[in-house]
Amino acid sequence: MCEQRDKFISEKLSLMEERCRRNKLSLTVQRRAILENLASRSDHPTADQIYAAIQGKITGISRTTVYRVLETFVQLGLAQKISNPEAKARFDADTRRHHHAICVNCEEVIDVHAPDLDSIAIPDVGQAFQVTDYSVNFTGICRNCLAKGGAAHITERGVVS
Amino acid sequence: MCEQRDKFISEKLSLMEERCRRNKLSLTVQRRAILENLASRSDHPTADQIYAAIQGKITGISRTTVYRVLETFVQLGLAQKISNPEAKARFDADTRRHHHAICVNCEEVIDVHAPDLDSIAIPDVGQAFQVTDYSVNFTGICRNCLAKGGAAHITERGVVS
DNA sequence: GTTAATGCAAAGCATTTGCACACGT
DNA sequence: ACGTGTGCAAATGCTTTGCATTAAC
Numbered sequence: 001m002c003e004q005r006d007k008f009i010s011e012k013l014s015l016m017e018e019r020c021r022r023n024k025l026s027l028t029v030q031r032r033a034i035l036e037n038l039a040s041r042s043d044h045p046t047a048d049q050i051y052a053a054i055q056g057k058i059t060g061i062s063r064t065t066v067y068r069v070l071e072t073f074v075q076l077g078l079a080q081k082i083s084n085p086e087a088k089a090r091f092d093a094d095t096r097r098h099h100h101a102i103c104v105n106c107e108e109v110i111d112v113h114a115p116d117l118d119s120i121a122i123p124d125v126g127q128a129f130q131v132t133d134y135s136v137n138f139t140g141i142c143r144n145c146l147a148k149g150g151a152a153h154i155t156e157r158g159v160v161s
Numbered sequence: 162m163c164e165q166r167d168k169f170i171s172e173k174l175s176l177m178e179e180r181c182r183r184n185k186l187s188l189t190v191q192r193r194a195i196l197e198n199l200a201s202r203s204d205h206p207t208a209d210q211i212y213a214a215i216q217g218k219i220t221g222i223s224r225t226t227v228y229r230v231l232e233t234f235v236q237l238g239l240a241q242k243i244s245n246p247e248a249k250a251r252f253d254a255d256t257r258r259h260h261h262a263i264c265v266n267c268e269e270v271i272d273v274h275a276p277d278l279d280s281i282a283i284p285d286v287g288q289a290f291q292v293t294d295y296s297v298n299f300t301g302i303c304r305n306c307l308a309k310g311g312a313a314h315i316t317e318r319g320v321v322s
Numbered sequence: 323g324t325t326a327a328t329g330c331a332a333a334g335c336a337t338t339t340g341c342a343c344a345c346g347t
Numbered sequence: 348a349c350g351t352g353t354g355c356a357a358a359t360g361c362t363t364t365g366c367a368t369t370a371a372c
Contacts, residue, residue, distance in 0.1 A: 026346045026351060048336075062354045067337060069352090083263070083298045085242035087250045087361060088336060101286045102244070104293075114284035122299070123275035125262045131301040132265075137244045138283070140292040187326060187371045209361075223329045228362060230327090248336060249361060328369070338359070345352075 005040065012039040012078065012093055019076045033058050034069045038079060039093040044100075044109040046088050083137060084109060099135050103142035112138060166201065173200040173239065173254055180237045194219050195230045199240060200254040205261075205270040207249050244298060245270060260296050264303035273299060 016035050020027055037053050038045070045053070051066040070091055073079040082092045082100060086107055099112040114136075122131050177196050181188050194215050199206070206214070212227040231252055234240040243253045243261060247268055260273040275297075283292050 024347095024351090028346070028352065030353070046336085060354075063336095064338080064355080065353055081246035083244035083246050085244050085250065087248055089246065089248045101290050101292065103290070110286070110288065110290065112284060112286050116282060116284065120281075120297070121277060123273060123277065125271070125273050125299060125301075127271065128304040128307060129262050129264070129271065129299075129301055130303075130307060131262065131299045133301070134297055134299040136281070136295055136297050138286060138290075138292045138295040140286075140290055140294070142291075143289040146289060146291060185326085185372090189327065189371070191328070207361085221329075225330080225363080226328055324372085326369105326371075328367105330365105330367090332364085334361105334363070336359100336361075339357085341355095343352105343354085345350105347349085347351095 008093075009036060009039045016073075016076070016078055019078060023076065025072070025076075029058060030061055030065050031069050031072075033061065034066060035073065035078065035093070038070075038073075038091055042111060044082055044084075044090045044092050046090055050091070082109065083135070097133070097135070099138065101138040101140060101142075103145055104139050105141055105145040108142050108144070110142070112136070169254075170197060170200045177234075177237070177239055180239060184237065186233070186237075190219060191222055191226050192230050192233075194222065195227060196234065196239065196254070199231075199234075199252055203272060205243055205245075205251045205253050207251055211252070243270065244296070258294070258296065260299065262299040262301060262303075264306055265300050266302055266306040269303050269305070271303070273297070 012035060013032065016031065017027060020031070033054050034050060037050050047067050047070055048063070051061070051063045054061050070079065074081055077095060079091050079093050080095050082090050084090050084102055090109060097118050099114060099117055101110050101112050117136050122134065125131055173196060174193065177192065178188060195211060198211050198214050208228050208231055209224070211231070212222070212224050215222050215227070231240065235242055238256060240252050240254050241256050243251050245251050245263055251270060258279050260275060260278055262271050262273050278297050283295065286292055
């Protein structure tokens with residue numbers, strides 16, 4: 001587990017160096033730190049969460065830089081913004097095909113790996129939309145919220161059948 | 162096409178009345194106007210877009226009300242917030258199972274109806290996550306952006322293989 | 323008449339932009 | 348040295364909250 005993760009991080013780092021060089025982008029401490037933090041976690045953090053996590057580790061990183069660097073990573077194909085119903089961007093260093101489950105109560109996002117879903121037939125989307133990728137989004141209640149009665153909280157607010 | 166849409170709108174309106182009554186919520190002009198607007202369009206608008214559209218039609222609607230009413234609709238199961246990578250909430254009056262294609266260039270969201278995808282086997286998400294629904298998100302380039310060279314714009318920003 | 327919803331103004335997060343300085347190459 | 352990246356501060360965009368007023372039942 002830890003080994004796999006470490007391997008993922010170092011490979012990601014190498015990939016970043018390669019892509020940055022290829023695109024004449026500087027290899028800064030900030031870029032390394034942000035990529036390393038993003039790759040080391042599996043909780044699909046927001047820019048602000050990454051900022052908070054890095055604050056202690058390197059001196060004087062700014063929120064602005066985190067936003068800018070993450071955007072660069074998306075452009076370089078090193079990370080992706082994942083689809084979620086919240087009004088904020090969430091990032092994922094894993095750009096391989098995989099899927100997500102989102103808790104409608106606490107908004108936690110967890111990875112779903114399901115080989116069966118990794119090569120579905122792409123339907124004719126119509127209107128000449130050119131599909132380049134897809135992912136399946138599951139919604140429901142996570143174990144934490146189930147335990148805390150999260151489901152009850154929802155019905156109490158008026159969700160009726 | 163128009164008939165179908167009109168039927169959808171009036172059914173949605175009836176459903177709202179039923180749900181509101183059942184939950185002792187008032188049937189206000191604003192709620193009707195917002196639901197009618199949302200149900201009449203297929204562009205998955207943001208709260209602000211709905212606000213803009215209604216402005217002219219009923220006198221003095223406020224942005225705050227639009228946000229609050231949409232939230233209520235989600236709680237009542239009359240609408241859903243759809244997953245998207247942008248940092249804002251988008252709404253959909255269609256709560257039946259269906260899927261979406263999102264243009265990575267202009268962020269347009271279009272509906273994808275594909276019976277094959279409407280009853281996939283829900284994988285064991287693990288950690289006791291209780292799945293209640295899912296949808297497939299396709300990403301790519303829409304016809305507009307294809308025509309305008311949207312794809313080129315992306316590669317020029319540094320997306321390399 | 324009660325209870326709940328709306329509108330306004332202000333506050334609160336999330337994100338972006340302009341510009342001067344600092345760093346990577 | 349040169350060009351790019353960063354940090355700061357301020358601006359902008361999206362969403363929520365508190366409170367008085369108004370509308371629905």
